[in-house]
Amino acid sequence: MMYFDIKQIHVFCVLLSGAGFFLRGLLMLRGSEWLSLRWMRIVPHINDTVLLATGTALAIMSNRYPLTNPWLTAKLCGLLLYITLGSLALRAGRTRHMRGLAWLAALMVYGWIISVALFHQPTGFLQVFVPS
Numbered sequence: 001m002m003y004f005d006i007k008q009i010h011v012f013c014v015l016l017s018g019a020g021f022f023l024r025g026l027l028m029l030r031g032s033e034w035l036s037l038r039w040m041r042i043v044p045h046i047n048d049t050v051l052l053a054t055g056t057a058l059a060i061m062s063n064r065y066p067l068t069n070p071w072l073t074a075k076l077c078g079l080l081l082y083i084t085l086g087s088l089a090l091r092a093g094r095t096r097h098m099r100g101l102a103w104l105a106a107l108m109v110y111g112w113i114i115s116v117a118l119f120h121q122p123t124g125f126l127q128v129f130v131p132s
Contacts, residue, residue, distance in 0.1 A: 071120045111125070
């Protein structure tokens with residue numbers, strides 16, 4: 001498979017992951033029973049596995065690795081924060097208010113991760129706040 005094809009799959013999975021997380025967050029806030037459906041718990045894991053595999057393949061194919069490329073390191077750190085906030089939002093948060101705040105924070109981190117990937121800058125959209 002060519003680099004461009006893998007990148008397209010990766011980008012599609014990024015969008016699918018964000019849309020799915022947004023939807024599951026709305027369902028959580030509404031207290032919907034849909035969150036307990038089997039496919040709602042399984043599909044995100046399949047998508048995230050493909051996302052991680054394609055991201056790893058892209059890094060290897062382009063010889064760009066976290067800890068050697070600052071923007072990839074920032075992306076990886078952002079991903080860990082996104083996963084932590086997502087877990088708080090959809091499972092571990094004690095109150096619906098806490099889960100809602102974690103959901104909003106995770107969505108902001110998701111947007112920042114995308115901006116880091118687009119601009120190849122560790123600050124992403126936060127660059128506007130960094131003096132030049």
